[in-house]
Amino acid sequence: MNLFLPEALSDIIFTIGAELLIVLAFLHMLSSRRSPSSMIAWTLAIFLVPYAAVPFYFLFGHRKLVKRYQKLRFQLKPVDDTAPLCDHPVEKLLYANEIPPATPGNRFTICTRPDEAYETFIRQIDRAAESIDICVYEMILDETTRPLLEALKKKAEKGVRVRLLLDSIGSARLYLFSRPLTSLKEAGVEIAFFMPFLHLPLRNFINLRNHRKIYIFDKTTVLTGGMNLSEAYLSPDPRKARYTDLLCRIEGKAAHYYLQIFEMDWAFATRGEVFLPEPVSIAAGSACLQVAPSGPDTPSDGVVEALLNAICNATRSIRIFTPYFVPNEEFVRALTIALHRGVELTIVTPERSDHIVSDLGRGSYLRELASKGAEILLYRGRVLHAKAMIFDNDCAVVGTINFDNRSLFYNFEVVSFLYSRKDIGILADWGEKLIHKSVRYTPAEKPFQIRIENFMRMLSPLV
Structure with a gap:
């Protein structure tokens, strides 16, 4: 008995399968919100190199995680019902997109030097008494991050809840070779990787990455901006830094929105329940700011x-x-x-x-x-x-x-x-x-x- 299909029949099945995938790709494009330029670019790619473009589309072409986020639908909850609007057109537009209004009474400062940013991190970790929550795209184990991780480890051993959320692509080295994180886990540090690309690769879309940098201390102080955790961004020796970057320090009511965003990302990465903490009412300064998430987890742009x-x-x-x-x-x-x-x-x-x-x-x-x-x-x-x-x-x-x-x-x-x-x-x-x-x-x-x-x-x- 011949267990192999005739060559002609195999070619027919392969061709039909390929054409079905092309049709499915086009149907998905038509059902998703895309700019005309994006649709034209993908259409040209599929027509010119279909056998390469179609697999790439299904891996990289998705933009919103509507179904996966039905239970975790992103919606920031206002700190209070009486938060005044700053009466700016941008604020009103964000408010119409389900983003809570701006909150007054925050303290806003910036760090622009790598050594200044490093000292700020060390100081904030040292001051933390209850919790440290970190979400970062890229973390590399080097001379700068080792002392930071050691400080986090000591805090966890003292009973401070420490959570570390890393993107599996941005922090691929630690995702693939996680042995350096073992001692942190043993000390009680909770570690999760966002959309691990080796686990269900077709389900965890490679193109949708968590590029957020959120560092929260005791639920009231936030560090954010462009800085990842590596010597290239922050270092006690500025000569070793590769980038010119910006680290913002925010204290006050706005910190609660960053905490909500972290909790949503953490629940998504760990497949756990969403815990939205009660807001802590703090008046720390005069900054009026509005925290706005963006990405596949938000219902609109x-x-x-x-x-x-x-x-x-x-x-x-x-x-x-x-x-x-x-x-x-x-x-x-x-x-x-x-x-x-x-x-x-x-x-x-x-x-x-x-x-x-x-x-x-x-x-x-x-x-x-x-x-x-x-x-x-x-x-x-x-x-x-x-x-x-x-x-x-x-x-x-x-x-x-x-x-x-x-x-x-x-x-x-x-x-x-x-x-x-x-x-x-x-x-x-x-x-x-x-x-x-x-x-x-x-x-x-x-x-x-x-x-x-x-x-x-x-x-x-x-x-």
């Missing part, structure tokens, strides 16, 4: 809408500080219209980032905006990894979100919208220092380079 709204409502100036600048056409059009209205647009990005694909992909966008009058500056120094935006000095955004498609539409992110002028001024002063260390961008002139940049622009929805 509230942060994207808010950024577009801020660009459209700006009347004087827009300043964008980002390591990667690969926006979609909506943002390019909004920024172009702002320039035509006479708004000053300044974009500060690194002279060379740590992702060559992003550097190639940004050229077409920077060239277009520069031709419309935007001031494009390339930061010289350590690689710029900080993320911040300032609109008219009456609204600012700081957090983990980059100005690219992946960060805006795919990653789990979190930002704070600032509405208090004093605190926006702190960010503006920091931004001016970056501007003084930057050089003006010179658009490509060689036809070959322009063609490469234009080609990368076509692929940008897939980057």
Whole structure:
């Protein structure tokens, strides 16, 4: 008895199966919220290289985790029912997207030096008496993080609840070789990996990564921003740091929203129950800010809408500080219209980032905006990894979100919208220092380079 199918029949079955997968991919695209440029890019890829593009689409093409988040549907609960609105259009738009209003009475400070950030971490760990909750994209075991982990271990041994949530891609080395974490677990530190890519790889979408950096101490103090946990970001010896980054310290009512976000991520990663703690009412300062999550766990693209709204409502100036600048056409059009209205647009990005694909992909966008009058500056120094935006000095955004498609539409992110002028001024002063260390961008002139940049622009929805 011949156990093998005839070659012709095998070819027919394979062809039918491949065509079915192509149809399923198109049906999924039509049923999901996608920009026209994204749909066109995926359609071209599927038509040109179907046997490569279709598997990639099912691995990387998903954007929202609607079904998996039905039980854990993200909805921040207000600290109190009487929290006043700051009466800013951006705040109202976020509120319409189920983001609680801004909370006053917070203290907002920033750390800009690697050694200063390291000392802040050590100090906060040392002061913690009840709990330490950490969610971070990338953690690397090195000379800087070993003392931090040792400090966390000692706190756990003293009865402080310590939780560590790592992204399985960003912290892949520790995910694949977790022996260095054994002593922490034995001391009582709870450790989880977000969407472990070796466990049910088709269920845990590789493209949906937790890019949030949330460090919470005793439920009242938060460190957040662009800094991951490695010597490249924070170090007692600044000479060893690779990046120029920003670490924000927030005390007050706003800390409760970061705690809620952490609890949701922790429950999702551990498949446990969601525990939403009671808010602790603290008045620590004068900062008015609104905490806004973004990503596959949110029912809408509230942060994207808010950024577009801020660009459209700006009347004087827009300043964008980002390591990667690969926006979609909506943002390019909004920024172009702002320039035509006479708004000053300044974009500060690194002279060379740590992702060559992003550097190639940004050229077409920077060239277009520069031709419309935007001031494009390339930061010289350590690689710029900080993320911040300032609109008219009456609204600012700081957090983990980059100005690219992946960060805006795919990653789990979190930002704070600032509405208090004093605190926006702190960010503006920091931004001016970056501007003084930057050089003006010179658009490509060689036809070959322009063609490469234009080609990368076509692929940008897939980057």
